[in-house]
Amino acid sequence: MELPLAIAIALLFAGGAYSILRPNFFRIVVGFGLLSNAVNLLMILCGGFRSQAAAPFVADPHRVDGLMDPIPPDIILTAIVISFAVGALFLTLCYVVYREYGTDDPEALPVREPEDWAGGPARGAGLPRYEE
Amino acid sequence: MIQVPFGTAEWQSIAPFSLVAIGGMIALLWAVFAEERPGTTSVMWMSQAGLAAGLVATIALLGSEKASFGGTFALDGVSLLANLVFLLSASMTLFMAQGHLESMGVRAREFYPLVLFATAGMMIMGAARDLVILFLGIEVMSLAAYVLAGIHRRDPGSTEAALKYFVLGAFATCFLLYGIAAFYGATGATSYDGIRAGLASAPRAALIGGVALLVVALGFKAAIVPFQAWTPDVYQGAPTAVTALMSVGVKAAAFVGITRLFLDGLGPLHQDWQRIFWVLAVLTMTVGNVFALVQGNVKRMLAYSSIAHAGYLLAGVAVGTSRAGGAVLLYLFTYAFMTLGAFGVLIALGTGEKPNDDLDDLRGLADRRPLLAGAMTIFLLSLTGIPPLAGFVGKFYVVESAVNAGWFWLAILLVLNSAIAAYYYLAVIVAMWMRDPIGDEPAWESRPYLAAALLAATVGTVLVGLFPSGTLDFARHAFASIVR
């Protein structure tokens, strides 16, 4: 287990988590970028990447031992492409939100008062109404 | 190039979702580039055609049981029955949305094709026997669902719903990737067959960690406590037609994914995940029901109730026998009808100016619109689990499978929760039938497509309740082959 890599991943986790907790769309985008990079590094850790192994270019079908495992790169590629797509869509959404409502804080949309979330306008209608 | 992995089985297994996805793309292109044609009816029918193509393919394949792509993509009873649920709910969503979105001032014609994309994603999830494919299915479904939730762009509620759903959803899928990494590290495989084969030699820590991460990721999509926080806000904020799709299709897809993953791929590990699911199931149903008790907005109440239903479904998963798997599948089938119906009624109540989905808006509905109130009553009674409606059947088989497997307390807790649930569903029925209306009658419009969808949901709720035999038989057999 490579300690430096582990520390790097922990940093990416912490940085990503901290960023998405901040009240700004762009910070959240950055946070997701960090978190998805953490995934990629993680794959290195658990996918049997070894600096001594050869890249998985196969010359002889019967001598494949000692080569890199080709599946993790495949998964990583999938993950990279998907996270790009997600990021692009998110940015577009943020942009649309900013254009429509002029805010870049997800908490600041002019929706409703926090206490309304609990029960809606007629809060507690289910029960206390029968208490009468 | 190689032919090995791409034969008839492969074509057959991807046909349903591919047809739907292709239909979605054609419809989207039509919607985007043929702007001069006013109205959305043409796009709606085009999308329906895509769904119908998927449905035809699914029905044509009923009964076949094949492994494709080296066993990573299933063509079996489970995926086909799940396809039926997805396609039916998507189709009904489209019908219900017709006219509903226009009246709210939403002219987004991409709505219809997006529903198809989401459906295609669900179908991939329903058939995935490989974690990476499951991930792809979730992404296809979710990306479309994010946009759908925000389709009413000028409504801050809808936009906020989209943002919340997006941020939390994207965050959750990160965990799926972490889980994939953990399982790959432990077993050297991402396919369920490979994972099963590698379980024996894998270290326990990795497996437990992987299970925890996968529970987080899938629990998000299925709205399981403690990952349910987004559900009420998103369900309430999104346009009701989208909410219907999310609470039926998305949840069903998540549960088919969960059931297949845990009962099939991780079946040998059941000792490790059963306890987690037991606790989460009880927590989920209790939180959903207790929170639902105090809601004054019916849409939000239904959101919480959908959390409670996720708890019942999870209880079925926790039981983990093939009997329980069949019960979960049957539950999803019954749940689709009654939930779509209930949201459909809320759609019918909305007018251009006001959604009219508070409990107070439903007061005296029986006097104003008796048929609508009658339909809503059937859906709510069914959600409560009153025999002989569909909801009872679903719940009953989950309880039955729990008792059958010796999970006595789980069954009791489920039953007690149903009793709590009866309270808030009945509050709506009481409001409709026993209270006098408040305010003037809103200017309701007649929407023939919506009426047809509601009729279909009512008939489905009653018929499945009276004659559950065939569906149950199918669901049971579907699971018998994959649970070992």
Next chain:
Amino acid sequence: MAPHSTIPSNVLPAALALPFAVAALAALLGRRLGAVAGWIVAAAAAGSFLLLLDLPGHDAVASFRVPWLPEIGVDFALRADPFGRFFALLVSGVGFFVALYAISYMADGDERRMPRFWGALAAFMGAMLGIALSDDLLLLFLFWEITSLSSFLLIGHHDDEPAARAGALLALQVTALGGLVLAVGVLLVAQVTGTFSISGIAGDPARIQALLDSPLAPGALGCILVGVFTKSAQFPFHFWLPRAMVAPTPVSAYLHAATMVKAGPFLLGRMLPVFGQLPMWTPVLATVGLVTMLLGAWKAFRETDLKAILARTTGSTLGFLTLLYGFGAAEQDALQMLNHALYKGALFLVAGIVDHHAHTRDLRRLGGLRRELPLPFLAAVLAGLSMAGVPPLLGFLVKESFYDELLHSDAVSGFALGRGFVVAACVLANVFVAAVAAKFVIGTFLGERREGASRGGHHAPHAHVDDGARPAGPPLWVSPLALALGALALGLLGATDFTGHLAEAIASRRSHPFHVSLIPTPGLPLWLSMGGMAMAVALYLARGRMGRIPDLVETHHRPDRLWERMVASLAVLGEEVSMRWQNGSLRRYLAATLLSVPVLAGLALARAGLSHRDVVVSLSELPWFGLFLCVLLGIATMIAVTATTRLQASIATTTVGFIVSMLFVVYRSPDILLTQILIETVSTIFVLLVLLFMPGFPRRDMSAPGHLGAIAVATVFSLVVTLLLLLSMTPGLRENANIAVRPGGLLSLALEKGGGANAVNVIIVDIRSLDTNGEITVLVAVGLCVYALLRARRARSEGGAGA
């Protein structure tokens, strides 16, 4: 049960379907049916009664069976064994009289509610017939729930009164909850015995034995008993019954005296042959029965409201029935039920007449009505005498035979509290009930007419009922008098063999003949009866003095209020917690999730018995430039997080991506480098494009505690998840276990079949082609979505410019 031969009969489903058909008719036609609805319901009751009466007699049992859910062995099975048939006849017979009564009684009711009333009443009758005739436990449960629902509608008939809604809701909560628990019990029984068929279990000693031997038996019986106790208002679920008296009086008479509350004892009768030998049967039933019986009798004596009195004595009698079953004395159960249905139904209906006439049900304001209501007075006297157990009414015969049973049954002597205690308790309860009967009849009809009673009663809606000609229906006194005369006739027939034979024919069990006769046999039962009567007279005379004794039972902590407070506090809990948890703040949701992950993971790790000490760490495999890259990565991450401008942040994020792809080179995965660089470049361009339109970072985005909280959450999350993932890494496995790198695995497959030397590409394009398809679908979908999102603005801004 065995001696009967079974013959298939289509009469059973017909008799069952009739009320349901009428219910549907009443609900569908609604107000158009008008007053006719009541007549139709009465006709349906009479029809069902006659159909059931006409069934083949003593030596054969009619049954009907079609498969319903063959997968789990549930049939739509009906069976009219003598006990079930008796109960069904009771339901439809009393139903007929109640419907007849209700036509007149409800004639002035709110027209809007009447379709619901008749529909619910008919559906209720059908469901009760279903309970009586079901030969399948699941079917029985189904009908059980329908009675709960329809009784909710009936109790809450006056839905504009909060008390009615609250009472209806309380009844529904308790009985529906019990019903659901009953379902679990039913499932457990079916699980052990392998069948849902009641006769199939009761008629098969092997199955009964298997059930008794099973460890699940106490749980199954417990669940069934919860269902029974809630339905028949047994302690500690007795509290809903008095509150349900807000129902219209015909409903109270029918549901809460004659039929629904008897569904509990009826089910006990069904279960007695199955569970009767279980050790917990007698103690549980006898204790609950005794407590309910005494509590009800005491409370009844203290009440002053006519219906409340009747409700409390009903509770008492039901406790008495439970006690009876507890001692396995099933030979006379049917006769007891019949007796109670006749006199209590009659008294309820009389109470309704009094209420209509005097506009009050308060005994303190009633009196001297005998002249104004002569025929109801007659009915009340007869029914009251039967209630008190005075010869020659049926009540006398029933009480005699019960004392006889108590004094001779072996089960009683085996009961922990002893025979003497049980007998004394029963006599005491009977004394109170008899005194209450006297209070009811004498207080209402004898004495002086109290003025003012007829003004301003609390049932204002019915105020004009006696003023004009009644629009429809027979006079109100017909039904109570008919029921009371029934009690008299059966009592008088006790002089012959008829009543005895009847009792024997309808009982749920006939193990030994028992004595029912009007002609008393001298013996202890008779003396107990006589002594009880004398004590009752004394008690009645001393009622004023008794009333001054403070009532210490359930006055300060009324159980119904406790229950309601419990439900309400559940709601308060839901409100408080959901306000805090679901307050709509995305940041809070994210933080909650971030924290729940470590909790879940921590639990999982603790379960596996692992901690940070188990992490295996090495420095061996990383070359120096790898280490260097890691350091750079850390720095870039910190910059990305702490950046004060957007440009800084986006460049730092891109850098992180590049460093990660460099690390892939270190780890021999050059393909990823290319892709990642490509993607990073594209996304950077995209980000910068979007940034053109978006504002810069706010100077201060969060408060200091907010920052600290976020940092704390992020730290905890990161530490635990990293630990989890580190623990998941398996040093030994990576060398050989991967399927792909085994000879014949994916790698060699790639070369042989794919003809490509770059295994990653081959795998992506060919072998895992499905993933690639999925990715393409995602990209296309996202592309089109982005286009649609942005296009909408263009269309709108154009439209806006035009407008």
